[in-house]
Amino acid sequence: MANRSTPAEVKAMFEKFSNWGRWGKDDERGALNFITDAKRAAAAKLVKSGESISLALPLATIPAADNPMPVTHLMVQAGHDSHEMPLPYAGDYFAIAPHGMANTHLDALCHVFWQGKMYNGFSASEVGSHGAKKCPITVARTGIVSRGVMLDIPKIRKVEWLEPADRIFPEELDAAEKDHGARVEEGDVLLIRTGRAARRKAKGGWDPNRVGLPGLDATCLEWLHERKIAVLGSDSVSDVAPSGYDGVPLPIHVGTLVAMGVHLIDNADFDALSAACAKAKRYEFLFTMGPLILERGTASPINPIAVL
Numbered sequence: 001m002a003n004r005s006t007p008a009e010v011k012a013m014f015e016k017f018s019n020w021g022r023w024g025k026d027d028e029r030g031a032l033n034f035i036t037d038a039k040r041a042a043a044a045k046l047v048k049s050g051e052s053i054s055l056a057l058p059l060a061t062i063p064a065a066d067n068p069m070p071v072t073h074l075m076v077q078a079g080h081d082s083h084e085m086p087l088p089y090a091g092d093y094f095a096i097a098p099h100g101m102a103n104t105h106l107d108a109l110c111h112v113f114w115q116g117k118m119y120n121g122f123s124a125s126e127v128g129s130h131g132a133k134k135c136p137i138t139v140a141r142t143g144i145v146s147r148g149v150m151l152d153i154p155k156i157r158k159v160e161w162l163e164p165a166d167r168i169f170p171e172e173l174d175a176a177e178k179d180h181g182a183r184v185e186e187g188d189v190l191l192i193r194t195g196r197a198a199r200r201k202a203k204g205g206w207d208p209n210r211v212g213l214p215g216l217d218a219t220c221l222e223w224l225h226e227r228k229i230a231v232l233g234s235d236s237v238s239d240v241a242p243s244g245y246d247g248v249p250l251p252i253h254v255g256t257l258v259a260m261g262v263h264l265i266d267n268a269d270f271d272a273l274s275a276a277c278a279k280a281k282r283y284e285f286l287f288t289m290g291p292l293i294l295e296r297g298t299a300s301p302i303n304p305i306a307v308l
Contacts, residue, residue, distance in 0.1 A: 007246050007248055010251050014254055014259045017255060019031065020261075026120075028122075028135045028139050029139045031262045034229070040145045043145065046286050049280065050308075053276055054304070055265075055272075056104040059103055065204075066200075069097050071094060074092060075093075076092060077089060100267075101208050101237065102267060105266055105302060106263055108132065108135060109257055111299060112250070112257045118134065118257075130296060137300045138291075145286070145287065147188050147285075149283060150273055150277060150285075151173055151176035153168055154193065157172075160202075161199040162195055164208070165212030166214040166240070167217040170219055182282070189232075190227070190229045193235055193273075194214040197271050209241075213239075215252065216240060225255075232264050234265065238253065238264055239252040285306045287305070289305065
């Protein structure tokens with residue numbers, strides 16, 4: 001397996017693989033600019049069977065080791081007493097802190113900072129008590145529609161899932177492409193399956209801060225930059241945890257969100273997609289996702305959809 005870089009080499013990657021200024025000094029969309037109208041039209045032609053698959057976990061309302069801030073779900077009107085109203089109805093209330101290790105969400109480019117800056121050099125101070133003035137989640141308000149490609153790492157390792165702290169190196173991404181017959185291209189939404197969702201279903205949740213999470217090693221940043229992906233998604237959080245690099249706890253987060261301007265999907269569930277792709281013998285599909293229009297937000301809960 002490939003040798004890991006040094007912490008100093010990883011920090012140098014953030015400048016080496018930067019997209020700051022690529023689409024102008026005022027750009028807030030980052031790598032979403034790689035998704036052109038032509039790219040979306042071509043992606044639509046990938047639909048063959050029409051099978052539609054959700055890639056999201058249910059909102060996590062139950063406390064767990066990996067869910068210390070569960071979603072609040074309250075009923076404001078139930079059915080048992082609705083007959084007393086002129087128009088009987090039921091209604092509820094949800095409250096969610098989308099970041100973390102439990103809920104499927106899209107990170108905005110304002111979510112992570114490096115040396116006081118977010119993507120394109122905007123100051124971290126642009127995110128204040130009233131939210132983000134730069135690079136909020138609403139830069140994706142028109143939706144993200146493109147070619148999706150999943151690289152199923154447990155499949156090529158011939159295991160059910162990767163274990164916590166298992167790291168993925170660039171040569172495994174190459175091997176997955178070859179095995180799946182799908183090369184990642186400019187403007188793609190790249191989904192990396194570690195099998196975390198499958199492991200959690202079998203064994204229950206665990207504390208990622210203590211036990212770790214499977215994910216990409218920092219040496220994958222060059223590979224991601226060269227392929228010009230638009231969005232990176234994971235059934236974990238993209239980064240391997242612990243990172244193994246002193247002073248850089250989440251190098252994939254920094255390298256994508258801050259340096260490249262690549263939005264991240266965290267905590268997805270690719271198990272159903274894995275089975276469908278294996279059955280269809282193809283790992284490319286139409287990907288579609290509509291983040292909530294949360295003005296000045298740093299993230300949005302999402303329900304990404306793959307259409308085969």
